[in-house]
Amino acid sequence: MTCSHHAVPFRMVGKNIWFGLSLRDKKKWDKCNKCKSNVPVIILRHKDVYCKECFLSGAAHKFKAFIGKNHLVKKNDFVLVCFRSGHSSVSLLHMLRSALDLQTPKKLKLRPIVIYIAKATCEPQFLKEIEDVVCSFNFPLYFISFNQYISNGQELDKVLFANFRQMLENYPQINSFKRTNNPTATQTLERIYEQQLLTEVAKHLNCSIVFVPDISLNVATNLLTSISLGRGAYLPLDTGICDTRDPQITIVRPLRHFDDKELAFYNVYNKLKLVVSPNEIKKFNNTSVQDLIDTFVSNLQLNYPATITTVVRTGDKLALDKTVLKSKACNLCKAPLLNNTSEELNSATATDFSRWISAQLQIFKKDESFNEFEIKQRELYCYACSKIIEFVEK
Amino acid sequence: MPKCSAKCGNKAILKRPKTGDALCKECFFDAFETEIHYTITKCTLFKPNMTVAIAASGGKDSTVLAYVLKLLNKKYNYGLKLVLLSIDEGITGYRDDSLNTVKQNRDDYEMPLKILSYKDLYGWTMDEIVEKVGRKNNCTFCGVFRRQALDRGAALLKVDCIATGHNADDIAETVLMNVLRGDLARLKRCTAIITGNGSGDGIPRVKPLKYTFEKEIVMYAYFRKLLYFSTECVFAPNAYRGHARMLLKDLEKIDPTIIMNIIYSGESIRVSENTSLPSLTNCTNCGYVSSQQLCKACVLLEGLNRGLPRLGIGKSSRVKQILTEEKYNNLNSNSCVEAKNCLCKNLKDNSVNLK
Known part of the structure; x- marks a missing residue:
């Protein structure tokens, strides 16, 4: 889910950054951590201070290194860049543009196409702002309405617009995305469909890569959400460096090691205009797993500042089980299905057993054997999606 | 109240949080015990003629574990010799009272009881340790010492394995905590139902209540009228685990089956091959x-x-x-x-x- 509740940049520049620090810290921090000469303007990770130049070059380097190190793009690939409200997308476009315009051998060689997915009601003013900012970076831009995609997704030609005015003319008044009566299931479905949309549009526009602007907080939240929904095996896909569940399209999260403060300052120092949807300031009432975990992570981060990075780095070190790579894909989330071997007991089988014994106690009592209990193989949907689908069918 | 899901004809008395089924008291007892029996047989936790030490604190989990193991051992002829093993951490107002409960269990269930104290093993009681360390991080001492103390006790009693009362909520909480702390090695092994049997000469530990919800354990103890001690440790409130516990409790309010989801996630997480983990x-x-x-x-x-x-x-x-x-x-x-x-x-x- 997009997250932009830290949308307002901190006006903490120059000498104000020392506010509330002890004299000892001041002394330790009076020179930039990197160049050791300039006056620092930003503290990252609660301990490292940088001057403006070192901070900006560091951020740009982190972005390029991430793309280079993970061998994500081939020369001149088309890359679909998902635009979202908030700091992250503007930073992402700026980093891309700067890396493309380099005149050194480190120049990035790829061809970005930006897409904005319009959800719920859309203010023309806001769409205009998106158009302006994307044009200022000189990238092609497409608009698509989430609702239109859900109702008429087979014909992408008819729902993908290069101009937002055309999209608004065809904008459906009714919300065709059927919300379930379960907020967690609704948000999960929305995420799955959004990912599906990006994959299909990428194929349509001949892109092999999709960049999504997930920052560290999003990755940490998604990781804990996935765990809570029983998607532990799929963490490398759901929240890892890149999502390879589609054989043709790879979804990449190039901002996963950036936090909101870093990007807010990046935008401020590069004098970039922030684009925030008026509808996107969320009120969390914690009725869904996603919202609850978002609040939890943000709060824990206040007292334990390493929380988000720790969770993200933990996610970096996980891998998909090799034995499932050839398995059939789940009909909903398209992740490979896990084999449920009958030798080992797992939580899914234990739950199935609880359900069986609660209904078939009389059968069990006849001969006190478990022969009647069959271990369920999930053939259509993965463990997590089989629970989500129950709500849809209701 | 609806009718019992198990079709016995009686009125249901509770709704199972794990599955949503409504059960009467007798069917709940049977389902609860059979599930633990299924876990024990399916995972081959015990072999005949084993001596099993039940790590007993006097709390609900270990009391129910002792009661159910005694019952199943007799009913299904496991052929186990059961003993109780308690650790006295030396926490005034907590452990001294709970040990009296364990002593009562010893008499009620006719099992021998061995109590080892931190004072004897390490020369320090938890009260003394907290005095030195303060209210933060003291659970680190208690947890580390207890783990070793249980092993030493098990060695003294010459048992073949230790059964602990960890329930589904505890395991889910541990999965969350290990993710939050970034502890990959523990994340990898914390969902295993048997630990310590592979490498090293430690005594294997088993968790027969791994898939049993805390809520059901409380209901079981309540309806069976089991005697247990139900005060939280006086030093616990400041532990980091508390954050994971709080998150789990909030998630449980949204949907109790999330506990099983988290265990499922923990069981199916795979650590990347090129990540180096500490070797034992x-x-x-x-x-x-x-x-x-x-x-x-x-x-x-x-x-x-x-x-x-x-x-x-x-x-x-x-x-x-x-x-x-x-x-x-x-x-x-x-x-x-x-x-x-x-x-x-x-x-x-x-x-x-x-x-």
Whole structure:
């Protein structure tokens, strides 16, 4: 889910950054951590201070290194860049543009196409702002309405617009995305469909890569959400460096090691205009797993500042089980299905057993054997999606 | 009230949080016990003629575990010899009262009971430790010491395995906590139902209540009228685990089956092959299984005995550095060369860079 509740940049520049620090810290921090000469303007990770130049070059380097190190793009690939409200997308476009315009051998060689997915009601003013900012970076831009995609997704030609005015003319008044009566299931479905949309549009526009602007907080939240929904095996896909569940399209999260403060300052120092949807300031009432975990992570981060990075780095070190790579894909989330071997007991089988014994106690009592209990193989949907689908069918 | 889902004809008395089924009292007892029986047989937790120590604290989990194991052992002829093993941490207002409950269990279930105390094993009670360490991080001491104390007790009683009362909520909480702390090694093994049977000479530990919800354990104890002690440890509220616990409780309110989801996630998580995890060795000081040269218990104890109670809290590389520095200092001054038990003598690695 997009997250932009830290949308307002901190006006903490120059000498104000020392506010509330002890004299000892001041002394330790009076020179930039990197160049050791300039006056620092930003503290990252609660301990490292940088001057403006070192901070900006560091951020740009982190972005390029991430793309280079993970061998994500081939020369001149088309890359679909998902635009979202908030700091992250503007930073992402700026980093891309700067890396493309380099005149050194480190120049990035790829061809970005930006897409904005319009959800719920859309203010023309806001769409205009998106158009302006994307044009200022000189990238092609497409608009698509989430609702239109859900109702008429087979014909992408008819729902993908290069101009937002055309999209608004065809904008459906009714919300065709059927919300379930379960907020967690609704948000999960929305995420799955959004990912599906990006994959299909990428194929349509001949892109092999999709960049999504997930920052560290999003990755940490998604990781804990996935765990809570029983998607532990799929963490490398759901929240890892890149999502390879589609054989043709790879979804990449190039901002996963950036936090909101870093990007807010990046935008401020590069004098970039922030684009925030008026509808996107969320009120969390914690009725869904996603919202609850978002609040939890943000709060824990206040007292334990390493929380988000720790969770993200933990996610970096996980891998998909090799034995499932050839398995059939789940009909909903398209992740490979896990084999449920009958030798080992797992939580899914234990739950199935609880359900069986609660209904078939009389059968069990006849001969006190478990022969009647069959271990369920999930053939259509993965463990997590089989629970989500129950709500849809209701 | 609806009818019992098990079609016995009686009125249901409770709704199972795990599945949503409504059951009557008798069917709940049967379902609850059969599930544990299924877990035990399916995972081959025990073999006939084993002596099993039940780690008993007097709380609901261990009381229900002792009761159910005794019942199943008789009903299905497991052929087990069951004993109770308790650790007295020396926490006034908590453990002293709960131990009385364990003693009552000993008489009620006719099982022998062995109590080991921190005072005897380590020379410190938790009360004394907290006095030195403060209210933060004290659970680190208690947890590390208890783990080793249970092993020592099990060795004394010559048992084949230890059964602990960890329930589904505990496991889910541990999965969340290990993710939040980034502890991959523990994340990998925390959902295993049998631990310590592979490498090392530790005594295997099993968790027969791994898939049993805490809520159902409480209901079972209540309807069976089991006697248990239900006060939270007086030192627990400040532990980091509390955050994971709070998250789990909030998630449970949204949907109780999330507990099973988290365990499922924990069971199916795979750590990338090119990630190096600490390999288990034995402590050079006490021989107990450890991922470091010196096990945590030895380091914490050394810290306490030297008046550096925070020695073992935080990075283990720092401990090594402090101890190696001291070793060199001592070599020059000969001050602790005579002292036989000095921990620094057992530190093999001299490669730490000394400035």
